Amino acid sequence: MVLHRSDQPPPQSPSSCIPDPGTPIVPPVQDMEASRVLLAPHLGMEFATLDEAWLYWRNYGGSVGFGVRKHAGKKRKDQVYTSYKYVCQSEGLREKDKRDHLTKIPRAETRTNCQVFLKVKLHRDCKQYKVVSYETNHNHQLQKPEACHLIPSQREVSEIARIDILLAESSGIRPRETHELLSRQAGGVRSIGYTIDDLNNCLRDKRREAMQYGAAVAITKYFAKRASENSFFQHFEDITENQEIANILWMDGKMIAAYARFGDVVIFDTTFGTNKEKWGFGTFVGFNHFREIVIFGAALMCDQSTNSFEWVFTKFLKAHGGKRPITIFTDQETAIGNTLEQVMPDTKHGLCxxxxxxxxxxxxxxxxxxxxxxxxxxxxxxxxxxxxxxxxxxxxxxxxxxxxxxxxxxxxxxxxxxxxxxxxxxxxxxxxxIRSTQASESFNSTLKRYLNCKLDVNRFVEQFERVVDGKSEKEIKSEYDMRRKTPRMGLNVPILCETEKLYTPKIFELFQREYELSGSAYIEAIDGNTFLVGMCDISSKECSGKSRQVVWNRDDQSIACSCKKFERVGILCCHALKVLDREDIKIIPPRYILKRWTQDAKDESIVDREGRVVIEDAMLDARNRHAQMMRELAPTCDMVCHDEGQSQFVINALRSIREKVEEIYGNPSSRTYDGGEDKENRQPENSLRLKKKDGDKRSKRKKAWNENLSRRKKSNGRCISSSQPLIR
The missing domain is CATH 1.20.1160 (Paired amphipathic helix 2 (pah2 repeat))
Structure with missing residues (x-):
């Protein structure tokens, strides 16, 4: 071993100081002159700061093929380091453990007592750190260049990379797929700067940070953050005397507006599998004007007791300004039925x-x-x-x-x-x-693509936001298709031409089918205002099905059929249409065009329980501005990324802009959020915890017996299809 110190004259040609012709050139230190080239260490090398010295040592180790560590240093009374020593990662030996004899498969040794080091000392005259001693001869093999990116000291998840990783995780992309995508974006696995293990550790640290005070505090902070971003976001926590959260209910501005427009019929479903805490998950859903699932709210419950359901239903009505649905469908739970009789006595309760x-x-x-x-x-x-x-x-x-x-x-x-x-x-x-909650069965299949029982409550709620966004995007797509495409009309008649402009495509399709059926119906006048309408089988030319009695009032243009389809579904039946055709009525009376089924069902503004006009997507303008700034910045980065000097110019300009923005808005990381709803009943956050679920501990709903059978073994046509709701 050759040891070099500053008090000894440097050797003429030390093999440990002067690099061989084949010695790799170390990358330049960040923020130093671009022309400066770092070779192997030598006595008298100067560094402005310890960070600069550490960066040099780390880059040198990566270029040669060994990992590095910080060893120790000496400080003055003012906490300024006067010297510091950096070593090889193989420095020292593993300590003996008295439990070693119990280890069946011991881990491989990584310490070889390597003596390679670099020591720097602060010189008072120039206030620079100078290399005073070093050693470069290793007692172990060095890594090949193609494997140097795996050395721990060469791996680091930068803040920008962390943002990309967390964004991918929130989008449901698996860690390995995320690593592969970002690797390709960076130019390969060796260029990305971290491994799949580092990526998993980044996600683990994020979850640990969020859950450091427990799931209850994490979820309340998440809701408070959402409320600070969107003033129309509402959340409620049922806090017991023991400072335990027993139930949670939340909804955003989109859900509040959707319920105001389409909350006449609600499906409350609690059959979806639960989360890691074994809590029950309930969703309030319904149909929008496209007859697609729309979400009105979501709840997490520690149990399915009468008290829990009463709290959820009461808070749900409070959030929606006290508006009760006309009909609500639920599962066959006695506790739900008893609660609805108390909370919604005027609402019709239907079972699945x-x-x-x-x-x-x-x-x-x-x-x-x-x-x-x-x-x-x-x-x-x-x-x-x-x-x-x-x-x-x-x-x-x-x-x-x-x-x-x-x-x-x-x-x-x-x-x-x-x-x-x-x-x-x-x-x-x-x-x-709708005759059952089977309409929400398809919604449950959507939930299964985003949620699973292994998620903690905080991540469960975060992932549910993806479901909400997906449903919102689907509705926007339907709006686009409605304005882009025109439904085909089987007959060019005035009544269809009119309704095609009023109804959404799905509802027009249902209405057109009723009109087509009316063409094969017979009609018989009983008296001046009453008619008997029945259906004819075209193939057999015989009457089929039950005849319906239709009453038509010419004075006020009201019509009523004994089949009650309009009263159930909200569109006129074929029997009523047959009478209108006989009476030469070419335009449907306005009272029989429900606004909830029309194309302009969402044109009116919605006011929340505080009298504010609801903005469904409060972050839309902010996202649009963010996207605009990114579009402006991306071409600039593409132009200068291959020129180091111009790239540094752009980086410095962006840093200057950021500093000015932080002077106005402050550091984003220092912002805090209030507690949201029911703050008067809330104790210090750190004392909150989730109430433990009693009783049944299974994490998934108990499936029906024939759900586990193969398709060929399932029941015949009598079995109700779960793919489409029954329209009758």
């Missing part, structure tokens, strides 16, 4: 017929194998009978075929809530054609 039918199939499968098709007969009771007496008679016949006490008890239980699922009782209810 899809889930009821699945339970029926499962319960009576054994009887079906014996030739007794109870599930088929029960399906008729659900959908086929319009008259209450016919329904009661069918139920009696079904019960007569049952012998098992458990089966009879189940039928009796279901029969007790018949008004919530039987067609004969629901035919007069305003449902938009």
């Amino acid at each position: 017929v899809w889930h009821i039918y699945q339970n029926c199939q499962k319960r009576f499968m054994a009887l079906k194998k014996r030739g007794i098709d109870i599930s088929g007969e029960f399906s008729k009771c659900m959908f086929n009978y319009e008259d209450g007496d016919d329904f009661e008679e069918a139920i009696k016949e079904l019960v007569a075929k049952l012998e098992d006490e458990e089966d009879l008890r189940w039928i009796k239980f279901i029969y007790g809530c018949k008004e919530k699922w039987a067609y004969c009782f629901m035919k007069n209810v305003y449902t938009l054609g």
